[in-house]
Amino acid sequence: MKRERLTQIVLVIVGLLNLPQIYLLYKDLWHSSWLLEGKNENGPMFLSFFIPVGVFLLLSARRPSEYRSAIALAAWWNISHGAVMAIQTVEAWVHGVHRNFADVIVVLVIGVVLLAILPAKRLAVAPGVA
Amino acid sequence: MKRERALQVVLVLVGLFYCFWGYLLFDDLWHSRWLSGHSDVMPMFLSLNTALGPCLLLAVKQPANHRLMIAYGAWSSLAHAFTMTIMSAQAVAHGMHRQDSPQDIVIFVAIGVALLALFPAKQASPAVRPERIVRQAEAGTTSS
Numbered sequence: 001m002k003r004e005r006l007t008q009i010v011l012v013i014v015g016l017l018n019l020p021q022i023y024l025l026y027k028d029l030w031h032s033s034w035l036l037e038g039k040n041e042n043g044p045m046f047l048s049f050f051i052p053v054g055v056f057l058l059l060s061a062r063r064p065s066e067y068r069s070a071i072a073l074a075a076w077w078n079i080s081h082g083a084v085m086a087i088q089t090v091e092a093w094v095h096g097v098h099r100n101f102a103d104v105i106v107v108l109v110i111g112v113v114l115l116a117i118l119p120a121k122r123l124a125v126a127p128g129v130a
Numbered sequence: 131m132k133r134e135r136a137l138q139v140v141l142v143l144v145g146l147f148y149c150f151w152g153y154l155l156f157d158d159l160w161h162s163r164w165l166s167g168h169s170d171v172m173p174m175f176l177s178l179n180t181a182l183g184p185c186l187l188l189a190v191k192q193p194a195n196h197r198l199m200i201a202y203g204a205w206s207s208l209a210h211a212f213t214m215t216i217m218s219a220q221a222v223a224h225g226m227h228r229q230d231s232p233q234d235i236v237i238f239v240a241i242g243v244a245l246l247a248l249f250p251a252k253q254a255s256p257a258v259r260p261e262r263i264v265r266q267a268e269a270g271t272t273s274s
Contacts, residue, residue, distance in 0.1 A: 025213070032220040041217060041228065046175040048213040052205040060198060070198035073185045077178060084155065084177040088170055091162040099170070 007117040011061035018054030065119040078111030137248035141190045148183030194250040208242035211235050
């Protein structure tokens with residue numbers, strides 16, 4: 001019971017952490033700044049992914065054991081994101097460019113925490129019991 | 131049954147499509163191409179869809195057990211398409227043309243709509259918590 005409550009708290013926190021990205025997306029799309037200032041069309045598309053993740057993590061906080069696979073997806077999603085940023089950081093350093101690695105740690109920690117709190121698989125209901 | 135089979139086919143196709151993004155990701159990271167292109171968001175963006183591919187393939191076996199994951203696959207594709215639609219409209223408004231538009235929008239809308247249209251129904255038997263099963267089993271043995 002305690003573990004389930006902890007899982008719910010973590011899911012709500014991570015879900016809420018993802019949602020403010022909507023502001024960054026809005027800022028990027030507002031007055032076409034992605035086109036006129038940044039010339040980076042990948043930025044808004046990348047940010048658009050965080051919003052459904054945030055909403056779905058908040059939804060799965062209601063009954064984490066029912067939404068095990070969605071939590072696992074969010075965990076692997078963060079780990080792959082962190083791994084890619086780690087490779088980018090190393091490549092940047094090799095080419096003498098500085099890239100802050102704080103984001104790598106944050107994203108990897110979120111992924112590992114989500115995997116650690118992943119609810120156990122539900123037991124099959126014995127016939128004649130339920 | 132037919133509907134479940136159709137969903138499984140769609141999940142395989144979409145899963146493989148997103149897995150292919152792994153190659154694009156590798157291509158971008160190989161020889162630090164992202165660095166010469168000055169786009170550090172691109173590999174991160176590709177990594178998100180690459181992770182979605184294997185997860186959708188895992189859901190093929192029992193789609194009804196992975197409802198929220200399939201819903202996530204659908205809504206993230208729709209969010210992606212919606213963002214690209216706004217971007218394409220803004221590019222047109224500024225007298226430019228977005229590369230790959232509108233084909234990319236159509237593809238992601240089709241993925242999202244197909245996944246939502248074939249979304250599996252909730253399983254008939256309600257979820258029973260393990261502790262509740264044990265309690266019910268104990269009650270059954272004591273009463274009989």
